[in-house]
Amino acid sequence: MDQRQWYALKVFHNRMPAIADELTAAGIESYIPMQTVVTERSGIRRKEQRPAIASLMFFHATRRQAEDTARLLTDRAMLYPRLQTDGSKIPAAIPQREMEIFRLVVSSGAEGLEYMPDDPDRFHSGDRVRVTAGPLAGAEGHIVRIRGDRRLVVTIHGVCAVATTYIPQCLLERI
Numbered sequence: 001m002d003q004r005q006w007y008a009l010k011v012f013h014n015r016m017p018a019i020a021d022e023l024t025a026a027g028i029e030s031y032i033p034m035q036t037v038v039t040e041r042s043g044i045r046r047k048e049q050r051p052a053i054a055s056l057m058f059f060h061a062t063r064r065q066a067e068d069t070a071r072l073l074t075d076r077a078m079l080y081p082r083l084q085t086d087g088s089k090i091p092a093a094i095p096q097r098e099m100e101i102f103r104l105v106v107s108s109g110a111e112g113l114e115y116m117p118d119d120p121d122r123f124h125s126g127d128r129v130r131v132t133a134g135p136l137a138g139a140e141g142h143i144v145r146i147r148g149d150r151r152l153v154v155t156i157h158g159v160c161a162v163a164t165t166y167i168p169q170c171l172l173e174r175i
Helices: 016-025 063-072 096-106
Strands: 005-011 029-031 034-041 044-051 056-061 077-079 081-083 089-091 114-117 128-131 140-146 149-156 160-166 172-174
Touching (some): 005 016, 005 063, 005 096, 016 056, 063 077, 063 089, 096 140, 096 149, 096 160
Antiparallel strands (some): 005 077, 029 056, 034 044, 128 140, 140 149
C-alpha cells in the first residue's frame, strides 16, 4: 500500500477553503499555513487569521491520491511537481521531517516571520543549526543574512521558505 506523504498545491483565485473542504470530504488531511493579522476598521482593532503564504496549501495523501487530486483540481490548483531524469513530472513529496519543522515554525506564534519562494542558491549557504530553546525549540534550518540580520531559514525544497526574526546564538547548536 502507498504511504501517505505531504504534497503542496498552488491554489488559484483564493479557493483554499473550498479545496480544503473537498479534501476533508475525501478523507484527506489538509494544512493551510495561517498567521494572525491585526486589522483596524472604523477605529476597531481586530485580530484575524489569514493565510501566511498566498495561494499555498498542503495535503497529506498517497501518491495515487495526489495524482487524482491534481486531475480533479486542474482548473483551480496546481500540484508542485518534481522533474524526473527522463523529463517526466511526478508529484513532489515533501519529507515528513521538513513538514514538521515548517509547521513548528509557522505555528510558533513568533513575530516577524517572513515567507518567500524557495531559492536554493540564496538559502542553502551557511551553517545548518537547530534551535535548542524558546518557542522554536527543535526547528532546524540554515543561518543566513537577510537585510543585515542573521536569521534561521526553514525550507520546504522547491516550494517555499520561512525566515524567523533574529535568534540569539546561545539558543542555536550546529548540526
